[in-house]
Amino acid sequence: MHFVPFARASRGVAVVSFAALLAASTSAQSVTFKPRVDFGTAQENARQSLCADFDQDGNLDIATTMEGNYQGKVEVLFGDGQSDFGSSFEYTSYGAWGITDGDFDGDGWNDLVSTAYGWASHGVHIALNDQSGGFAGGSTVSTLASPPVAAVSGDFDEDGLLDLAAASEAGGYAVDWFKGFGNGTFSSFHYVPNTTGKVGRRIYAGHFDGDGHLDLLLTHAGGVMVLLNDFLGTLGNFAASSGMPLTEDTTSAAIVDIDGDGQDDVLTGGSMLRVWHGVGDGSFTLLHAYPTSTGAAETELGDLNNDGKLDVLVVGLGGAQIFFGQGGGAFTAPQTVSAGIYPRSCVIGDWNGDGWLDIAITCGNVAGQSSYVSIYEQVPPTTVTYCVAKTTSTGCSPAIASSGSPSASAGSGFTISASQALNNKNGLLFYGTHGRASAPFQGGTLCVKSPIKRTAVQSSGGNPPPNDCSGSFALDFNAYVASGADPALIGGALVDAQYWFRDPGFTPPNNTGLSNALEFTLAP
Numbered sequence: 001m002h003f004v005p006f007a008r009a010s011r012g013v014a015v016v017s018f019a020a021l022l023a024a025s026t027s028a029q030s031v032t033f034k035p036r037v038d039f040g041t042a043q044e045n046a047r048q049s050l051c052a053d054f055d056q057d058g059n060l061d062i063a064t065t066m067e068g069n070y071q072g073k074v075e076v077l078f079g080d081g082q083s084d085f086g087s088s089f090e091y092t093s094y095g096a097w098g099i100t101d102g103d104f105d106g107d108g109w110n111d112l113v114s115t116a117y118g119w120a121s122h123g124v125h126i127a128l129n130d131q132s133g134g135f136a137g138g139s140t141v142s143t144l145a146s147p148p149v150a151a152v153s154g155d156f157d158e159d160g161l162l163d164l165a166a167a168s169e170a171g172g173y174a175v176d177w178f179k180g181f182g183n184g185t186f187s188s189f190h191y192v193p194n195t196t197g198k199v200g201r202r203i204y205a206g207h208f209d210g211d212g213h214l215d216l217l218l219t220h221a222g223g224v225m226v227l228l229n230d231f232l233g234t235l236g237n238f239a240a241s242s243g244m245p246l247t248e249d250t251t252s253a254a255i256v257d258i259d260g261d262g263q264d265d266v267l268t269g270g271s272m273l274r275v276w277h278g279v280g281d282g283s284f285t286l287l288h289a290y291p292t293s294t295g296a297a298e299t300e301l302g303d304l305n306n307d308g309k310l311d312v313l314v315v316g317l318g319g320a321q322i323f324f325g326q327g328g329g330a331f332t333a334p335q336t337v338s339a340g341i342y343p344r345s346c347v348i349g350d351w352n353g354d355g356w357l358d359i360a361i362t363c364g365n366v367a368g369q370s371s372y373v374s375i376y377e378q379v380p381p382t383t384v385t386y387c388v389a390k391t392t393s394t395g396c397s398p399a400i401a402s403s404g405s406p407s408a409s410a411g412s413g414f415t416i417s418a419s420q421a422l423n424n425k426n427g428l429l430f431y432g433t434h435g436r437a438s439a440p441f442q443g444g445t446l447c448v449k450s451p452i453k454r455t456a457v458q459s460s461g462g463n464p465p466p467n468d469c470s471g472s473f474a475l476d477f478n479a480y481v482a483s484g485a486d487p488a489l490i491g492g493a494l495v496d497a498q499y500w501f502r503d504p505g506f507t508p509p510n511n512t513g514l515s516n517a518l519e520f521t522l523a524p
Contacts, residue, residue, distance in 0.1 A: 076088060124142075220250065
């Protein structure tokens, strides 16, 4: 795989030294990255970034704003699908700070929006995708307040065309929105009442009161404002709700249904990462709060460890941290990621197409030095647990685990085990080489996609009767491969496995037990 330390060495930007490899861990609650690779950008003072497939080649690209030094540019770094971002396009955008994207002219290609951080020339600039790797044209609209520091797109008046909303730091109402005409141009500002005097940080769109209309959420120096659409029956007329009880500087947020109840929830970032449950009427209750040692200029969501639960990446001037999701809005203590100089923003994406999410951190660098985007390619773990075990009739949760390294040639040394099984019951390991599943099966969940292979029957052992959870199973899978029982088990094969055993405490045909599942790749 080819990495380019800097895309344009001719600009005289020094190569930032690679970060040390993060400590490897077999725990599901950490991830490992290769040494970071830095790609220089056109100007200094990078601010915000996002990722999308702007050139429609199937690979994610990264766009970033640079305030510059009384200048300003937006640059798109094009991904090649192998974690290389050596090709780029840049265009002038005065005092570029905030950024968002969307198809604003209806041609099926993502366009870009940047906000101008300035007093005399403040506003929102739209650059249209030319479908050839560049951006040009579009329009510029002025905000009532100044300077605008963030933007978001959405169909706020429900006419089928994307509109824009912007958040500003000072100079009047902190939120304006602009009606989109579908051709890359927009109306003049519509200010949002009740936002006067707020020092805006970021702005987001979501559904917070259950009426189906797209609402706004403003993070600001004194907390968060939830701005509900369709006030007094008029779309695009926003009114502040009771929101959430928060009075600290809130620098970022993320919108997601984190607890799976069908209602948008909110994660807010600052000195604390806070998880808020959306009640459904525009109000929120606090579920969890976690200290951040880095600040949170950006808060991004993604399943980084592939366990089916969303994780959170926060980036601030103090560095970067990953909080791993436990379900229901709970997160673990964070893993720290070594970042470059003045980290300002981050994005999450699969830069190399291996099915594992990677990250990128945009750094402002020291004064007078061009900024850069650091690419962190994830090193997939040897084994991953996933899926949900079936609780036994005695109330235990059978847990699959492994030790050693899977190999098609080692002959031994990779043991797959299961604990918390019923004692003195017959069971076996079943597996497949066609990926994961999640389907109802015998009162539990089948986690392995058909066709399925089965190993020989084993006894769980454990305590004498009555039934308890002292049973366990173990199989040296490398030895099983070496036996030649399955010709499909060759180097490079992706294997998913799950334990099954008898559980007479349930009514037939559901009188069985099921562990969660294990996924691994056989080394050559």
